[in-house]
Amino acid sequence: MNRQTTLTINRKKYVVDLQGHETLLEVLRDHLGLTGTKSSCDDAECGACTVHINGHAMLSCITLARDVAGEEITTIEGLAQGDDLHPIQQTFLDHGAVQCGFCIPGMIMSSKALLDKNSKPSQEEMEYALDGNICRCAGYLKMFNAIREAGKIMGARPQANSEKETS
Amino acid sequence: MPIPVNKNYTNPVGKSIPRIDGRGIVTGQTQYAFDVRFPNMLVGKMLRSPHAHARILSIDTSKAEQLPGVRAIITAKDTDNIKFGSNEFFFPHTVDQMALESEKVRYIGDEIGAVAALDEETAQEALKLIDVQYEILPAVFDVEEAMKPDAPQIHDALNNIAVILPVNFGNPDRTIKEADYVREDVFYCPAAHHTAMEPHVCVARWETSSDQITLWASTQAPFKCREALAKTLKKNLNDVRVIKMAVGGGFGGKLEMLPMDFAACLLSKKAGGLPVKICLNREEEFSYTRRKHGMIYKIKSGVKKDGTLVAMTGEVIADGGAYCSYGPTVLAAAIMRIFMVYKIQHFRVSGYRVYTNTPISGAMRGFGGVQSGFAIESHMDMLAEGIDMDPIEFRLKNITSPNMTTVNKMIISSNGLKECIEKASGAADWKTKRGKQKHVCRGIGIGIAADVMGSKMYKSHESAGSIVKVEEDGSVYLFTGAADTGQGSNTALSQIACQELGVSFSRIKCTSGDTEITPFDTGSFASRVTFISGNATILAARDAKRQILEIVAHQHSLNVEDLDIQAESVRHLKSHSSFMSFDKALDLCYSFNYGKQIIGRGSYNPKTTPIDFRTGEGNVSGSYSFEAQIAEVEVNKETGEVKILKIWDAHDIGKAINPQSVEGQIEGSLAMGIGYTFLENLQFKKGRVANPNFANYRLPRAMGTAPVESILIETNDPQGPFGAKGMGEASLIPTSAAIANAIYDAVGIRLKELPFTPDKIIKALKEKDTSQK
Numbered sequence: 024m025n026r027q028t029t030l031t032i033n034r035k036k037y038v039v040d041l042q043g044h045e046t047l048l049e050v051l052r053d054h055l056g057l058t059g060t061k062s063s064c065d066d067a068e069c070g071a072c073t074v075h076i077n078g079h080a081m082l083s084c085i086t087l088a089r090d091v092a093g094e095e096i097t098t099i100e101g102l103a104q105g106d107d108l109h110p111i112q113q114t115f116l117d118h119g120a121v122q123c124g125f126c127i128p129g130m131i132m133s134s135k136a137l138l139d140k141n142s143k144p145s146q147e148e149m150e151y152a153l154d155g156n157i158c159r160c161a162g163y164l165k166m167f168n169a170i171r172e173a174g175k176i177m178g179a180r181p182q183a184n185s186e187k188e189t190s
Numbered sequence: 191m192p193i194p195v196n197k198n199y200t201n202p203v204g205k206s207i208p209r210i211d212g213r214g215i216v217t218g219q220t221q222y223a224f225d226v227r228f229p230n231m232l233v234g235k236m237l238r239s240p241h242a243h244a245r246i247l248s249i250d251t252s253k254a255e256q257l258p259g260v261r262a263i264i265t266a267k268d269t270d271n272i273k274f275g276s277n278e279f280f281f282p283h284t285v286d287q288m289a290l291e292s293e294k295v296r297y298i299g300d301e302i303g304a305v306a307a308l309d310e311e312t313a314q315e316a317l318k319l320i321d322v323q324y325e326i327l328p329a330v331f332d333v334e335e336a337m338k339p340d341a342p343q344i345h346d347a348l349n350n351i352a353v354i355l356p357v358n359f360g361n362p363d364r365t366i367k368e369a370d371y372v373r374e375d376v377f378y379c380p381a382a383h384h385t386a387m388e389p390h391v392c393v394a395r396w397e398t399s400s401d402q403i404t405l406w407a408s409t410q411a412p413f414k415c416r417e418a419l420a421k422t423l424k425k426n427l428n429d430v431r432v433i434k435m436a437v438g439g440g441f442g443g444k445l446e447m448l449p450m451d452f453a454a455c456l457l458s459k460k461a462g463g464l465p466v467k468i469c470l471n472r473e474e475e476f477s478y479t480r481r482k483h484g485m486i487y488k489i490k491s492g493v494k495k496d497g498t499l500v501a502m503t504g505e506v507i508a509d510g511g512a513y514c515s516y517g518p519t520v521l522a523a524a525i526m527r528i529f530m531v532y533k534i535q536h537f538r539v540s541g542y543r544v545y546t547n548t549p550i551s552g553a554m555r556g557f558g559g560v561q562s563g564f565a566i567e568s569h570m571d572m573l574a575e576g577i578d579m580d581p582i583e584f585r586l587k588n589i590t591s592p593n594m595t596t597v598n599k600m601i602i603s604s605n606g607l608k609e610c611i612e613k614a615s616g617a618a619d620w621k622t623k624r625g626k627q628k629h630v631c632r633g634i635g636i637g638i639a640a641d642v643m644g645s646k647m648y649k650s651h652e653s654a655g656s657i658v659k660v661e662e663d664g665s666v667y668l669f670t671g672a673a674d675t676g677q678g679s680n681t682a683l684s685q686i687a688c689q690e691l692g693v694s695f696s697r698i699k700c701t702s703g704d705t706e707i708t709p710f711d712t713g714s715f716a717s718r719v720t721f722i723s724g725n726a727t728i729l730a731a732r733d734a735k736r737q738i739l740e741i742v743a744h745q746h747s748l749n750v751e752d753l754d755i756q757a758e759s760v761r762h763l764k765s766h767s768s769f770m771s772f773d774k775a776l777d778l779c780y781s782f783n784y785g786k787q788i789i790g791r792g793s794y795n796p797k798t799t800p801i802d803f804r805t806g807e808g809n810v811s812g813s814y815s816f817e818a819q820i821a822e823v824e825v826n827k828e829t830g831e832v833k834i835l836k837i838w839d840a841h842d843i844g845k846a847i848n849p850q851s852v853e854g855q856i857e858g859s860l861a862m863g864i865g866y867t868f869l870e871n872l873q874f875k876k877g878r879v880a881n882p883n884f885a886n887y888r889l890p891r892a893m894g895t896a897p898v899e900s901i902l903i904e905t906n907d908p909q910g911p912f913g914a915k916g917m918g919e920a921s922l923i924p925t926s927a928a929i930a931n932a933i934y935d936a937v938g939i940r941l942k943e944l945p946f947t948p949d950k951i952i953k954a955l956k957e958k959d960t961s962q963k
Binding site: 052056057058059060061062063064065066068069071098099100102103108112113115116117118119121122123124125126127128131149150151152153154156157158159160161162163164165166167 | 206208209212213215216217218219220221222224225227384385386387388389436437438439441471472675676677678850851853854857858860861862883884885889890891892893894895897898
């Protein structure tokens with residue numbers, strides 16, 4: 024029944040044995056040890072499991088791993104370049120947007136999907152982009168500051184750290 | 191090579207230094223208990239009661255034992271049937287929960303056994319194969335029904351009342367007759383859930399050869415967890431190691447050992463020492479952990495025309511659910527918090543902590559304060575209106591002051607409450623706005639609060655320990671028992687250690703909350719860590735500094751009292767000159783002649799007096815923090831929706847060790863307060879949680895996030911580390927009332943039942959229209 028499937032995650036190829044029913048979340052965390060992606064509801068309600076598929080923010084808890092074979096998958100582990108944090112990671116840290124941190128990988132992936140398309144989002148655009156991600160500790164305000172600041176940095180150097188979008 | 195020094199953070203206290211552990215979080219490398227996995231790790235699942243109230247007749251596990259893949263099954267037969275509880279010092283009779291119940295189940299979800307298997311599916315299948323025979327008993331779900339004489343008896347407690355608290359001072363019945371205006375109100379507060387983003391999860395390994403138990407835990411109180419595990423497993427404290435991993439939020443829900451922690455350990459032993467992981471899913475998290483107490487808060491007060499609050503009487507009924515947990519002290523706090531805020535002399539409020547066949551109520555951020563804050567602060571506005579006085583003027587007339595002893599013998603030293611009210615109302619432009627925006631359905635309202643820092647609930651003490659260890663290259667370790675659950679205590683305590691030691695923040699690393707390698711600490715609750723663990727950390731850093739300076743003094747024939755370390759150098763205090771660098775001083779300590787290891791230690795237990803729960807008298811905390819909050823709202827009369835235009839929050843925090851982190855606590859606490867005001871309501875249907883998911887239990891999300899202006903008031907507390915006081919909980923205590931008072935100012939409706947859903951607002955608006963016609 025098992026089928027060897029190749030997944031492209033953070034620009035690396037991973038070959039995994041899949042039965043077919045496994046979610047991308049399960050494969051990332053349980054098969055590949057990429058535990059940066061979290062899960063809080065396993066029910067598409069909280070956004071903690073957000074990853075990028077071809078630059079779009081997607082919920083890995085409701086994405087079948089076999090359906091994204093051949094696509095560009097990016098997780099929180101794929102954002103930093105060596106020791107250099109991605110601007111969104113850096114501004115989340117600098118602006119105190121991080122408390123317990125359990126929502127943060129998903130929050131950063133949702134923020135990045137927004138900023139990759141629009142480096143100067145309005146307040147409403149930021150609220151809309153983060154509305155699927157629950158944070159229970161921090162109350163979002165410092166995240167908005169972090170996103171605005173990261174947008175400035177990313178807008179100034181549009182090529183850096185940005186995934187190529189496929190349409 | 192000396193380690194590079196970041197000059198910006200040479201004097202770190204008072205600076206907004208990013209989280210010391212933040213890089214791991216933003217890169218996904220930080221390990222939570224949720225992420226812990228070992229080779230050959232088994233999956234554990236709890237066997238839970240499907241009935242709200244039943245007697246256990248028999249449990250047959252034989253079929254489940256035969257299922258391939260099952261490695262261990264436990265029931266009460268495998269335990270010593272030792273009860274555990276959280277108020278054992280003050281209320282020993284409330285230690286009422288068994289790690290695995292053997293005779294009776296008291297709510298849907300009560301734990302009676304557990305299974306460990308190779309995978310989740312096998313564990314689930316095994317649970318189905320366990321045959322439990324029950325005799326179903328009548329159950330009671332409503333708190334007032336439970337108090338009736340003919341109600342089903344859940345424990346051996348008359349009328350299901352676990353604890354009665356009679357808080358009584360002066361002569362309220364006589365003095366209320368002197369009042370010019372008297373009113374009585376009843377407020378209803380629903381149950382709510384902490385909903386930490388990381389669910390309850392643990393991994394246990396019982397190494398049978400050495401009899402060593404290790405629990406990788408998501409806990410706010412690793413030492414309390416260890417104590418409860420050791421007690422129920424009949425082990426010494428040093429047989430049990432609890433390692434607090436990064437914790438994905440707690441908010442009071444992860445203060446206690448749960449039966450799952452106990453079960454994971456015992457399953458591991460029975461499985462020959464293989465590690466066992468138990469992780470709750472979101473439905474289990476909502477249904478079977480802990481919850482906020484629903485409360486009915488009845489109060490009657492009298493005031494004089496000049497605004498003097500003369501007397502208050504009342505009754506508070508707390509829905510406790512199936513077991514006591516922290517309930518008795520939550521109830522005590524719900525009644526006694528008023529003494530920190532108002533100078534009331536004549537007072538009698540009786541509290542009842544009542545059992546029902548519903549999930550267990552315990553500690554939740556605010557610890558009874560959120561319910562009492564809503565009731566008292568709404569009631570105060572109504573009293574002020576009754577004598578035609580501005581709510582702020584009324585409060586200023588009655589609030590506590592610095593350096594006073596309250597009627598129940600709380601000793602208040604620093605107190606910035608007056609300044610909080612003045613600064614918040616100034617920033618909000620209260621005088622211009624109050625009562626003057628009704629034409630656009632806008633209104634402004636205030637609520638005030640105070641909080642403790644510590645409560646001595648762990649076996650009567652509130653001890654925290656710290657170790658500051660300085661290595662030969664001048665790098666520094668801080669070992670603290672305090673549990674960083676996301677609030678940033680590792681960062682704040684490291685700032686305190688570096689400031690006292692006189693070195694840059696870049697030198698330090700912090701290890702916290704591991705019962706085998708860090709000193710004892712009672713845990714993260716009661717807004718206590720900055721104040722209490724901070725004081726322990728100052729003492730440890732001071733001890734380490736003294737050890738370094740004694741060597742310098744000896745070598746150079748100086749008096750050690752004349753030396754200090756400040757900003758990376760040893761300074762001669764009399765000549766105000768830099769004597770040698772910190773690095774050179776360390777070279778000396780670790781040199782041929784001295785070879786002295788620098789290990790400083792500190793232990794701190796605040797000076798307080800125990801509360802006498804028969805009267806409510808006692809000084810629970812070493813200091814008190816204060817808070818005033820103002821909300822401005824706009825009500826949509828068509829839809830019943832309320833938009834928060836802005837919240838101003840002025841908080842007396844003594845001294846902001848890390849201002850950004852303080853603001854983060856205010857904003858996050860407020861968000862939780864706003865959630866409880868408008869959205870959150872844990873509902874039950876015949877004892878079962880009816881909304882155990884994020885679709886039906888709604889939380890504040892990004893859309894419509896209210897702007898917040900934090901105003902930090904630094905009163906420099908004489909007992910606090912660098913003047914700091916505890917914070918983190920006070921900010922959600924007045925929120926519901928500030929909003930209720932603002933809604934009243936906007937559209938003239940008085941809401942007494944949380945949450946303020948649009949249907950309640952529409953109904954109240956209709957009732958107001960009808961009564962005016």
